[in-house]
Amino acid sequence: MKLLVTGGAGFIGSAVVRRAIAEGHQVVNLDALTYAACLENLAEVDDNPNYTFLEADIRDRAAVDRALADYTPDAVMHLAAESHVDRSIDEPGAFIDTNVTGTFVLLEAARAYWQGKGRPNWFRFHHISTDEVYGSLGPDGQFTEDTPYDPRSPYSASKAASDHLVRAWAETYGLPVVLTNCSNNYGPYQFPEKLVPVTILNALAEKPLPIYGDGSNVRDWLYVEDHAEALLLVVQKGQVGRSYNVGGENECTNLQLVQKLCGVLDRLCPRETPYNELITFVSDRPGHDARYSIDPTRIREELGWRPSVNIDEGLMKTVQWYMDNETWWRALQNRKGVGKRLGTPV
Known part of the structure; x- marks a missing residue:
């Protein structure tokens, strides 16, 4: 396929680009190179x-019109987004501007391109989103593709809005779309503002390892290379108009995750005392969702996909990658907001 990938210099986008190239696809990476791009x-x-x-x-x-006209892609894979919940609390306008208005502009450009080509049935607009649009779960249950939307942060609200736009363009104009909603990603090349890289880099620097609240918030953790595989499968074989939840089948609390990372670091880079002694509980994020959990039945049964990397293997790979790639993450330390607490209570 010829793919136009938006946000391909970001964490998940770059994993998609690398895998797509390895699979023999042609890729045009359209990226504005904002703070988290690399x-x-x-x-x-x-x-x-x-x-x-x-x-x-x-x-x-x-x-966008020029890119579509010049490269005539078979599909648009839309990953470009502002994605950090803490930043959305401090600067919600940027999230509305990029995630909502940006998606609208892209949809209109894709619609014009598709119509200009004679509405071919081979074209796909693949919108990549998050499980956070579903809101917060109690101790039981899982998100399915039919779970009502209930976003709780400026970030998740902006992604929910973009999901609704994509579905509306499919219903109103017939644009052939597929959607995916994923759980928390982690792995190599993750910008150092999210929980996993912050924990790894703080630990290596022997700084406190901050955990919001009491650390009981639950997430499902998806290794980014598994996610990239799933996305490329959906854009090629997913049913038009269908959404697919992509989960890692690795559910744990934030405290458990950080403790697992500390155990890996104790093995790979031992210090005089265990890394878990650096764990520090800090004031919670406003509106912090209690639990996310993905039911991946649809993508498993319809497309035959399951994650291949469990949480212990994935964290081992991730810690080793950050230890081996200090030059990469050192170069990002002076970017806006890195190393600072964002999204503090008001």
């Missing part, structure tokens, strides 16, 4: 003849 994530494909990078903003209709 072209070094794509060094291994930079010289590949099937890879092209375009620095452009999804809100720039003319730039």
